[in-house]
Amino acid sequence: MPRKILVLNSGSSSLKYRLIDLDGEAVLATGLVERIGEDGAPAADHRQAIAELVRRLEASGHWRGAGDLYGIGHRVVHGGENFAAAAWVDDAVVAAIRAAIALAPLHNPPNLLGIEVCRELWPGVPQVAVFDTAFHQTMPPPAYRYALPESCYGGVPIRRYGFHGTSFAYVTRRVAEYLGRVPDALNLIALHLGNGASACAIGGGRSLDTSMGLTPLAGLMMGTRCGDLDPGVVLYLLGQGRTLAEVADLLNRDSGLKGVAGGNDMRDVLARVAAGDAEAGLAVAMYCHRIKHYVGAYSAVLGRVDALVFTGGIGEHAAPIRQGVCAGLANLGIVLDEAANAALGPGIAELQGGGGVKILVVPADEELEIARQAGGVIAQATV
Ligand SMILES: Nc1ncnc2c1ncn2[C@@H]1O[C@H](COP(=O)(O)OP(=O)(O)O)[C@@H](O)[C@H]1O
Ligand SMILES: CC(=O)OP(=O)(O)O
Ligand SMILES: [Mg+2]
Numbered sequence: 001m002p003r004k005i006l007v008l009n010s011g012s013s014s015l016k017y018r019l020i021d022l023d024g025e026a027v028l029a030t031g032l033v034e035r036i037g038e039d040g041a042p043a044a045d046h047r048q049a050i051a052e053l054v055r056r057l058e059a060s061g062h063w064r065g066a067g068d069l070y071g072i073g074h075r076v077v078h079g080g081e082n083f084a085a086a087a088w089v090d091d092a093v094v095a096a097i098r099a100a101i102a103l104a105p106l107h108n109p110p111n112l113l114g115i116e117v118c119r120e121l122w123p124g125v126p127q128v129a130v131f132d133t134a135f136h137q138t139m140p141p142p143a144y145r146y147a148l149p150e151s152c153y154g155g156v157p158i159r160r161y162g163f164h165g166t167s168f169a170y171v172t173r174r175v176a177e178y179l180g181r182v183p184d185a186l187n188l189i190a191l192h193l194g195n196g197a198s199a200c201a202i203g204g205g206r207s208l209d210t211s212m213g214l215t216p217l218a219g220l221m222m223g224t225r226c227g228d229l230d231p232g233v234v235l236y237l238l239g240q241g242r243t244l245a246e247v248a249d250l251l252n253r254d255s256g257l258k259g260v261a262g263g264n265d266m267r268d269v270l271a272r273v274a275a276g277d278a279e280a281g282l283a284v285a286m287y288c289h290r291i292k293h294y295v296g297a298y299s300a301v302l303g304r305v306d307a308l309v310f311t312g313g314i315g316e317h318a319a320p321i322r323q324g325v326c327a328g329l330a331n332l333g334i335v336l337d338e339a340a341n342a343a344l345g346p347g348i349a350e351l352q353g354g355g356g357v358k359i360l361v362v363p364a365d366e367e368l369e370i371a372r373q374a375g376g377v378i379a380q381a382t383v
Contacts, residue, residue: 003070004028004062005371010074010114012106013037015049019062020371022070029060030367046113050121071126073374074115075166075366077107077216079131081157086134086373088381089115089127097129103156103215104163106252126381128374135165138206143301146214160218162210164192168200170369171311171362176205178348178360179306187306189298191291192364193321194312195223195264199291201298209301211294217251220294221287223264226255228290257283266314266321273320288324295325299332307358308334316363319344322351326359333357 002021009016013036019028033049035041043049057063074089078100087093094115101108111129118127136144144160145153152158171190176183183205190200197220201209211219211227221227229251237247258264261272261283272280299305314321319341326336337353344361351359 003375004068005070005073005374007073007367007370007374008075008114008118009367009370010046010110012110015043015046015053015114016367017053018367018371019057019060020368022371022375025368025371028062029057031056046110047117050114050117066122066125069122069125071128071374071378072118072122073128073130073370074111074118075132075370076111076115076129077132077163078104078161079129079133080161081137081159083129083131083134084137086128086130086377088377089119089129093129094119099156103161105248107216126378128377130166130370130373132163132165133161135169136160136162136200136207136210139209143209158214160210160213162198162200162207163212163216164196164198164200165207166366166369166373167192167311167364168202168207168210169373170365171309172202172205173369174348174362174365175307175309175360178362179358181306187302187304188309189295189302189305189307190309190311191295191315191325192312193220193291193310193314193318194364196225197222197227197312197314199294199298201301203302209298221260221283221290222256223266224253224256224258226251226259257287260286266318270318270320284320284324288321288327291325292329295329295334296332305333305357307360309360309362311362311364313364316344316361322359322361330355334359 003023005020005022007018007020015033018030021028033043033052036043036049037045042052076097080100082096097108097112115127146159148158168190172183175188176186186205188202190202192198196216199211199220200207217225219227234247256264257269261269261280263269269280269283273284310322322341323336326334333356335353335355336359337351340351349361
């Protein structure tokens with residue numbers, strides 16, 4: 001019997017799904033239910049979104065009822081310190097995901113909703129939570145602790161957690177395969193550049209440091225998130241009489257590319273740069289400058305870097321960003337082949353033009369990684 005895994009990535013207003021046959025890893029169906037809750041959208045809430053997804057799976061010819069599923073894998077952004085690996089969903093796991101809502105207020109509530117609706121609809125189907133934070137649980141204390149009093153590390157531990165771990169785990173595996181090396185022997189600087197964006201120092205195949213922190217607001221400049229700030233900025237804004245909710249909105253939804261260039265979509269921003277728009281030019285220069293900071297820092301953390309890896313929508317498709325990031329890094333062994341950068345084919349691409357560090361573009365596939373990890377947890381639990 002085929003081992004079919006349904007992968008769900010629930011966002012606040014969208015539900016990404018994929019049906020994968022684990023044996024051979026064929027994608028049987030994939031899609032996105034968008035604009036959940038908006039007027040005229042196909043779904044008013046996540047329950048309806050899942051009903052819509054079932055309709056689409058039926059239309060694909062690959063749906064024989066939930067009883068035919070080997071299991072369901074859910075993306076969960078924040079697992080706190082509780083999970084260093086994917087976990088079979090039971091009441092305790094649900095409670096731990098709920099407890100982490102305060103740390104990922106944009107992400108964990110819809111992730112949890114997806115899990116709860118599936119448990120209710122299909123109580124007999126194994127469900128697995130795959131955490132963005134899990135891959136980063138290997139970071140050593142000097143990388144994950146903040147220079148705050150010890151008391152802040154009690155209760156809900158205020159520390160760096162890091163995110164996009166499922167993507168970094170996938171990339172590590174994929175690069176190891178591609179280079180014919182074992183992951184344990186690989187040192188990578190990985191850049192996941194999507195709407196959310198983060199950098200990771202991967203040493204011996206494990207996360208040693210990453211740019212996101214307690215929440216997915218830290219680190220690189222993003223579509224609508226500010227990334228690194230002097231914490232004094234937050235204090236100043238609050239002191240000026242803005243409410244906590246206003247500041248949270250400003251930093252999460254109105255900053256980043258949107259704040260500086262007026263729009264959060266990198267395609268549009270780059271088109272405006274090409275047309276000579278100064279605000280867009282500044283936004284892109286800031287975007288690349290901040291990534292360079294992390295590439296420099298992580299070169300120092302790792303000592304030896306085998307490859308600089310670009311992934312995510314921007315990492316895979318935005319040649320001018322890769323060029324801006326790599327410019328002037330010859331002293332770190334990072335030299336881009338400009339012609340190769342401008343003419344990418346599908347799949348993994350190698351873009352180094354000399355220098356000791358490979359420059360790789362790896363298409364992101366969090367869904368496949370979730371399916372594999374969910375399959376692993378279910379296989380272990382059912383032997
Ligand atoms: N051809 C392209 N050139 C530049 N940027 C692109 C291109 N295609 C996609 N992007 C950018 O990728 C970003 C979305 O990345 P993606 O990884 O799909 O997002 P998400 O984090 O939502 O999964 C957007 O800023 C989009 O503009
Ligand atoms: C954690 C995070 O930033 O996720 P996304 O990139 O999907 O927003
Ligand atoms: Mg993404």
